[in-house]
Amino acid sequence: MQWILANAPLLWQRTLEHLSLALPAVVLALLISLPLGWLAARFKASRWLLVSGTGLLYAVPSLPLFVMLPAILGTGLRSPVNVVVALTLYGVALMVRSVSDALRAVDDTVLDAAEAQGMGGWRLALSVQLPLAVPALAAGWRVVAVSTVSLVTVSGVLGLPSLGLLFVDGFQRGITEEIVAGLVLTVVLAVALDQLIAWLGRALTPWARRAVAA
Amino acid sequence: MNLFVQAVTWLFDPANWGGPDGLGVRLAEHLGYSALVLAIAAVLGVPLGYLVGHTGRGRNLVVLLSGAARALPSLGLVTLLALWLGLGLPAPVIALVILALPPILAGAYAGVDAVPRPITDAAKAQGMSPGQVLLKVEAPLGLGLLMGGVRSATLQVVATVMLAAYVGAGGLGRPLFLGLKTQDYPMMLGASLVTIALALVLDVVLAGFQRWAGRGR
Numbered sequence: 001m002q003w004i005l006a007n008a009p010l011l012w013q014r015t016l017e018h019l020s021l022a023l024p025a026v027v028l029a030l031l032i033s034l035p036l037g038w039l040a041a042r043f044k045a046s047r048w049l050l051v052s053g054t055g056l057l058y059a060v061p062s063l064p065l066f067v068m069l070p071a072i073l074g075t076g077l078r079s080p081v082n083v084v085v086a087l088t089l090y091g092v093a094l095m096v097r098s099v100s101d102a103l104r105a106v107d108d109t110v111l112d113a114a115e116a117q118g119m120g121g122w123r124l125a126l127s128v129q130l131p132l133a134v135p136a137l138a139a140g141w142r143v144v145a146v147s148t149v150s151l152v153t154v155s156g157v158l159g160l161p162s163l164g165l166l167f168v169d170g171f172q173r174g175i176t177e178e179i180v181a182g183l184v185l186t187v188v189l190a191v192a193l194d195q196l197i198a199w200l201g202r203a204l205t206p207w208a209r210r211a212v213a214a
Numbered sequence: 215m216n217l218f219v220q221a222v223t224w225l226f227d228p229a230n231w232g233g234p235d236g237l238g239v240r241l242a243e244h245l246g247y248s249a250l251v252l253a254i255a256a257v258l259g260v261p262l263g264y265l266v267g268h269t270g271r272g273r274n275l276v277v278l279l280s281g282a283a284r285a286l287p288s289l290g291l292v293t294l295l296a297l298w299l300g301l302g303l304p305a306p307v308i309a310l311v312i313l314a315l316p317p318i319l320a321g322a323y324a325g326v327d328a329v330p331r332p333i334t335d336a337a338k339a340q341g342m343s344p345g346q347v348l349l350k351v352e353a354p355l356g357l358g359l360l361m362g363g364v365r366s367a368t369l370q371v372v373a374t375v376m377l378a379a380y381v382g383a384g385g386l387g388r389p390l391f392l393g394l395k396t397q398d399y400p401m402m403l404g405a406s407l408v409t410i411a412l413a414l415v416l417d418v419v420l421a422g423f424q425r426w427a428g429r430g431r
Contacts, residue, residue, distance in 0.1 A: 061373030
């Protein structure tokens, strides 16, 4: 406990560094998955390709991917870009399937009704299908956020600063408190992000709450 | 791309595969640790999952555990246990069992839970005991979902065994961390490529097995 109090500024700094790697990846994963998931929901051939392709991508172990990406991207082994790209890839691998499932789960009769009122193409997809898919999208995005926050720590063994570095440093110097602090902060961060997205999902779908209240 | 050529050259050099520090031994260690961890997790997780699925008790706990496991950073668990138990195999094995348990538990539970009520009722009406219903009806029908859990546990374990080398055990993490320390990038990349290939092969094999186990459902 004493170590934690004495090193509070360090813990805060590591938390911010952690967020600077995790947040861009979580946001990018959503932005990339939305169009890809839409493609997968819309066309059968692309669904098979995207779902099995992203499934294989998710099977790639994280540490080897962190090591391999610099050879493809031309970045340094300890470049944050490297880690953000790797985490984004995992996020996309998880999320494309949930976007596709979420969009496909929207009631066909609702889409038919909108089409009958003259909506089509982009307007139908963006103003009817997407909002109705928000609860399922939020559920998928929460899983991405939690696993991304946890995966960031692996980059610590390469020397990148994040909460993962607390594990590396604590292990090398034999400071149990440092590792425990890292574990607790990682879980707290994951839960906080998870709850934030859950709240966002509810805030974006006020009609769902009204339906429950009625 | 030149870096890949160097890594592949390193991989195809027979000198790097033989001997007590060779890739052959490291690959065998990697598979051995993974098999050990999965066996322990299955022995603990499958009966427990079946029990939860069969009785319906502890359902929320299983769901909570599989969510919490996703948030738990594997590196933190491995280093913490290594600090307590010392360098070597016990710490990573225990950490990995903790990580592999929730998906196997959830798979076993979901498999039994997904069997429709009329089917278990019919089995009971034919005079089967609760144990027979579980072993002869629920377990075979839930095999596909159980294999799904085993598959995700396997992928997680094969990936995380890399960290065993960080706390003094063997496996394919050994050449990766050695390459990191000696700034030998081809060695790191070579070890990474072998691990990625191993994970992909296992995923494809287990996906096939999962489909086979879930046939007729």
